[in-house]
Amino acid sequence: MAYRHVALIGLGLIASSIAHAMRRAGMEARITGYARTEATRAEAARLRFAEVMPTAAEAVAGADLVILCTPVGAMGPIAAEIAPHLARGITVSDVGSVKREVIEAVAGRLPADVAFIPAHPVAGTEHSGPGAGFASLFDNRWCLLTPPPGTDPAKLAALRAFWEALGARVDEMDPDHHDLVLAVTSHVPHLIAYTVVGVADDLSRVTASEVVNYSAAGFRDFTRIAASDPTMWRDVFLSNKDATLEILGRFTEELFALQRAIRLGDGPHLHAYFTRTREIRRGIIEAGQDTPAPDFGRAGGAAGE
Amino acid sequence: MAYRHVALIGLGLIASSIAHAMRRAGMEARITGYARTEATRAEAARLRFAEVMPTAAEAVAGADLVILCTPVGAMGPIAAEIAPHLARGITVSDVGSVKREVIEAVAGRLPADVAFIPAHPVAGTEHSGPGAGFASLFDNRWCLLTPPPGTDPAKLAALRAFWEALGARVDEMDPDHHDLVLAVTSHVPHLIAYTVVGVADDLSRVTASEVVNYSAAGFRDFTRIAASDPTMWRDVFLSNKDATLEILGRFTEELFALQRAIRLGDGPHLHAYFTRTREIRRGIIEAGQDTPAPDFGRAGGAAGE
Numbered sequence: 001m002a003y004r005h006v007a008l009i010g011l012g013l014i015a016s017s018i019a020h021a022m023r024r025a026g027m028e029a030r031i032t033g034y035a036r037t038e039a040t041r042a043e044a045a046r047l048r049f050a051e052v053m054p055t056a057a058e059a060v061a062g063a064d065l066v067i068l069c070t071p072v073g074a075m076g077p078i079a080a081e082i083a084p085h086l087a088r089g090i091t092v093s094d095v096g097s098v099k100r101e102v103i104e105a106v107a108g109r110l111p112a113d114v115a116f117i118p119a120h121p122v123a124g125t126e127h128s129g130p131g132a133g134f135a136s137l138f139d140n141r142w143c144l145l146t147p148p149p150g151t152d153p154a155k156l157a158a159l160r161a162f163w164e165a166l167g168a169r170v171d172e173m174d175p176d177h178h179d180l181v182l183a184v185t186s187h188v189p190h191l192i193a194y195t196v197v198g199v200a201d202d203l204s205r206v207t208a209s210e211v212v213n214y215s216a217a218g219f220r221d222f223t224r225i226a227a228s229d230p231t232m233w234r235d236v237f238l239s240n241k242d243a244t245l246e247i248l249g250r251f252t253e254e255l256f257a258l259q260r261a262i263r264l265g266d267g268p269h270l271h272a273y274f275t276r277t278r279e280i281r282r283g284i285i286e287a288g289q290d291t292p293a294p295d296f297g298r299a300g301g302a303a304g305e
Numbered sequence: 306m307a308y309r310h311v312a313l314i315g316l317g318l319i320a321s322s323i324a325h326a327m328r329r330a331g332m333e334a335r336i337t338g339y340a341r342t343e344a345t346r347a348e349a350a351r352l353r354f355a356e357v358m359p360t361a362a363e364a365v366a367g368a369d370l371v372i373l374c375t376p377v378g379a380m381g382p383i384a385a386e387i388a389p390h391l392a393r394g395i396t397v398s399d400v401g402s403v404k405r406e407v408i409e410a411v412a413g414r415l416p417a418d419v420a421f422i423p424a425h426p427v428a429g430t431e432h433s434g435p436g437a438g439f440a441s442l443f444d445n446r447w448c449l450l451t452p453p454p455g456t457d458p459a460k461l462a463a464l465r466a467f468w469e470a471l472g473a474r475v476d477e478m479d480p481d482h483h484d485l486v487l488a489v490t491s492h493v494p495h496l497i498a499y500t501v502v503g504v505a506d507d508l509s510r511v512t513a514s515e516v517v518n519y520s521a522a523g524f525r526d527f528t529r530i531a532a533s534d535p536t537m538w539r540d541v542f543l544s545n546k547d548a549t550l551e552i553l554g555r556f557t558e559e560l561f562a563l564q565r566a567i568r569l570g571d572g573p574h575l576h577a578y579f580t581r582t583r584e585i586r587r588g589i590i591e592a593g594q595d596t597p598a599p600d601f602g603r604a605g606g607a608a609g610e
Contacts, residue, residue, distance in 0.1 A: 122518075122519045122521050123521055125600045126586070126599065126600075127599050141521050142521075171518075181516075182519065182522060184504070184524070185519045185520050185523065185524040186519070189523040189524050189526075189527055190523050191560075191563060191567075192501060192560070193523070194582050196494055196497060196556065197582040198578055198582055199489070199556050199559050200490070200585065201584075202559075206489050208588065209588075210490075211489060211490055211585065212585070212588040212589050212592045212594060213427075213447050213592060213594065214427045214491070215490050215594050215595070216427050216429075216447075216594050217402070217429065217491030219489070219494050220594060220595045221494075221526050221529065221530060222494055223585050223586040223595075224601065226579075227582070228579075230575075230576050230580045230583070231576065233575070233579050234575040234579060237575060238567065244567060250504050250508070251504050252560070254500050254504050255496075255497070255557070258499070259553055262542045262543065262546055262549060265546075267378075270535075270542060271536065271539045273503055274535035275535045276503065276506060277499050277502040277506065277528070277531040278531070278532045279506075280506055280513070280516065280531075281502075281528040281529065282532075284517050284525050287514075287517045289520050289521050290520070290521075290603070294431065294432050295431070296529065296601040297601070297602065298596050298598075298601045
């Protein structure tokens, strides 16, 4: 069963990539969309990846799949706003980076005959807005579904097939476990990258141009992550508070142990630690989740060139 | 004045990239080399970017420029070993990521008529060894020289011209300030990346395959940095202890402030912080120190594609 009309609420990086990937996959579904700010709606309309509507109610009218693509903090109010305008028996999904709070904010606000099947495509870039999307964003990336108990198997299968057609690999997960896993692979790394860049920006003894010029030694990778959308990330931390704080606690514990090894001059401890972490990167490359090229290939030269 | 014979002590990523870049620049200088382990010497000999010698003494014999390309902890002993074999009045330099301790370990061990001019090319990748080098590694990257007071201007100019011919931009800096700046742009980011990856590897409630599969949400960038050479990095932290601990202190202070904002639900604080850090990335891209392509271009798609 393919969707005939997909409504995208929120028209940023993920929504525009969904639209581009739907067209690349040859889907003929109608795509309508809505964004809160007029500037975003105007830009999306100009880019023509969706029929942009002046209200969320008009965007969802007649849709058989509605995907919430806003920052997670906006999803509860949006669900309440669109609920009276949804066709009977359709599927509502989302793309939020946090699942437990989204379920609590959204599920209760939708009509009982609508299936809410939360989703999280684990993909993105540091760019945001309607112009940032591209068709291959989800290729070979994972999309995690956290269906509530009792979800209609046919509706679940349809959403899974939709994401697979966009290029993603699909898995199902418990929402609380999702939030813990993503705290490790995404939320805490982002908070730490923001912090590293913030500290560098704030030092009076090192100038901004020194930080900029000598960033190739490692720092510039952090700045990519720390250039991500501030509103999205504020909402992520506020809505995945418990898991973020738990993993942050583990992180500071480990950091203090390494800091102590540096202070005490414990070379063997440092060397053993730095050796172990190489293995994980090998796993990521073997799993097809990153490129083995030096500097992600941006160095402009291959080994032995 | 061009060098006629350059000796590279240590034959890893930086040394092999120097040799490739010298050839690309059309330099006709003889290039000799030495590495401590026989396996590295054999691999370098097979790759033929230098005449590999069985001892450091033989490698430096007759050279008018000797560059120490080993981990910084090995530079003092190497200086003592090569000192009796250096030709009179030549230049010795290095490529270490730390300058104050290298100066203390090396300068006093060299003959008085030899000019020791420390250097640090701020460039690298996560790969190591003789096969990791490539000719464009230094293109548009900065090479920082920390010449001691009274350095012969002609010798300083020659070393500067050498690095410019390899593609680098050259600047001079006080060694202590160098070590502080690099603690910010390189040493602390590396320590933090190692820690983030180490924590993920160590969690019993999140499996290794979950970390690997869902790494595209940010974590995989940290694994690239945390895949860097363990021996090199052990030595960096042990030899730049004070600046590393100072900047780590600033980092944990900031991190605790953000952690507190999350705990208290202080959205405006988080949003303001995350907005400020976007500016630094813009500066890095404008300075030509990184690519503006999403995900460093590895995403395989440009915006709007």
